[in-house]
Amino acid sequence: MRVFGIDCGTEVTGFGVVESCERGRDSALACRALGGIKLAKGKTLPERLEQVYRELSEAMAIWQPDVVAIEEVFYSVNAKSALKLGQVRGVALLAAACQGLAVAEYAPLKIKSSVVGYGLAAKDQVQFMVARLLGLAELPQPADAADALAIAICHIHTAQTLQMQGAGR
Amino acid sequence: MRVFGIDCGTEVTGFGVVESCERGRDSALACRALGGIKLAKGKTLPERLEQVYRELSEAMAIWQPDVVAIEEVFYSVNAKSALKLGQVRGVALLAAACQGLAVAEYAPLKIKSSVVGYGLAAKDQVQFMVARLLGLAELPQPADAADALAIAICHIHTAQTLQMQGAGR
Numbered sequence: 001m002r003v004f005g006i007d008c009g010t011e012v013t014g015f016g017v018v019e020s021c022e023r024g025r026d027s028a029l030a031c032r033a034l035g036g037i038k039l040a041k042g043k044t045l046p047e048r049l050e051q052v053y054r055e056l057s058e059a060m061a062i063w064q065p066d067v068v069a070i071e072e073v074f075y076s077v078n079a080k081s082a083l084k085l086g087q088v089r090g091v092a093l094l095a096a097a098c099q100g101l102a103v104a105e106y107a108p109l110k111i112k113s114s115v116v117g118y119g120l121a122a123k124d125q126v127q128f129m130v131a132r133l134l135g136l137a138e139l140p141q142p143a144d145a146a147d148a149l150a151i152a153i154c155h156i157h158t159a160q161t162l163q164m165q166g167a168g169r
Numbered sequence: 170m171r172v173f174g175i176d177c178g179t180e181v182t183g184f185g186v187v188e189s190c191e192r193g194r195d196s197a198l199a200c201r202a203l204g205g206i207k208l209a210k211g212k213t214l215p216e217r218l219e220q221v222y223r224e225l226s227e228a229m230a231i232w233q234p235d236v237v238a239i240e241e242v243f244y245s246v247n248a249k250s251a252l253k254l255g256q257v258r259g260v261a262l263l264a265a266a267c268q269g270l271a272v273a274e275y276a277p278l279k280i281k282s283s284v285v286g287y288g289l290a291a292k293d294q295v296q297f298m299v300a301r302l303l304g305l306a307e308l309p310q311p312a313d314a315a316d317a318l319a320i321a322i323c324h325i326h327t328a329q330t331l332q333m334q335g336a337g338r
Binding site: 044045046047049050053073077078079080081082083084085086087088089090091093094096097098102103 | 213214215216218219222242246247248249250251252253254255256257258259260262263265266267272
């Protein structure tokens with residue numbers, strides 16, 4: 001299974017592609033791609049949204065994931081921030097829909113819990129565990145890409161758990 | 170000048186195309202198209218966003234406006250509503266950017282003031298004045314399309330005022 005994780009942000013939108021590779025009854029995870037789309041300064045909002053849409057669409061077309069995973073939004077932010085984030089999230093979801101890809105959403109607590117084993121883990125703990133689970137020699141950069149990889153890993157772990165439950169193990 | 174107005178909503182996104190026709194020193198306004206994109210039930214959020222994007226893009230391609238006008242968002246809504254609205258607004262702005270169209274934003278007070286002459290006008294007053302300014306026999310339907318037409322009229326009035334100021338009249 002190949003998962004395209006997206007971490008939407010109003011400054012940088014991170015993405016990462018994670019693949020689960022079956023090895024008999026075990027499976028290993030591998031990072032296939034990661035990146036951060038930094039919004040260019042001096043551009044209008046529509047131009048910035050077009051940049052996010054284009055770069056995500058291009059990466060999805062190259063990596064041909066089975067599914068897209070994205071973070072559910074945390075409503076503790078204020079309305080102004082929520083609107084800004086919503087605009088970026090809207091074009092990210094659109095990019096997935098235009099390529100016919102299903103989208104799975106996960107709450108921040110669930111993502112941290114799935115990667116670190118603790119829902120209130122700090123950002124650097126998440127980065128460390130992402131690097132470890134993916135066998136990376138260094139922490140993934142930019143940090144937004146690490147978050148996107150964590151979301152993708154969360155989807156794979158969730159799918160594996162559901163499969164095991166389905167198999168009655 | 171042909172203006173494509175958009176009124177984003179989480180249930181219905183209205184649009185309307187208004188053209189200003191010069192008649193010597195006077196100008197008249199005409200409604201060229203209007204419609205409401207009602208989000209289909211039973212679809213996922215990405216599919217709904219794809220619907221808004223596709224229908225707006227198709228209407229822009231048909232009507233070839235000079236500019237797109239959209240309402241600035243009102244931050245009194247809560248964060249959850251702002252996120253939902255932001256997602257729709259993001260794909261609407263993207264549709265304009267992908268067709269190379271400039272986008273102008275107007276505050277709700279400015280739109281009402283420009284159409285009715287009073288910034289705190291009620292919704293039905295706006296609808297009535299939109300119909301009157303465009304020479305329509307009936308109130309524009311759906312109501313979201315009337316709001317989109319009001320935004321487009323606001324852009325034309327603003328552009329005319331700037332032009333008159335520029336000409337020193």
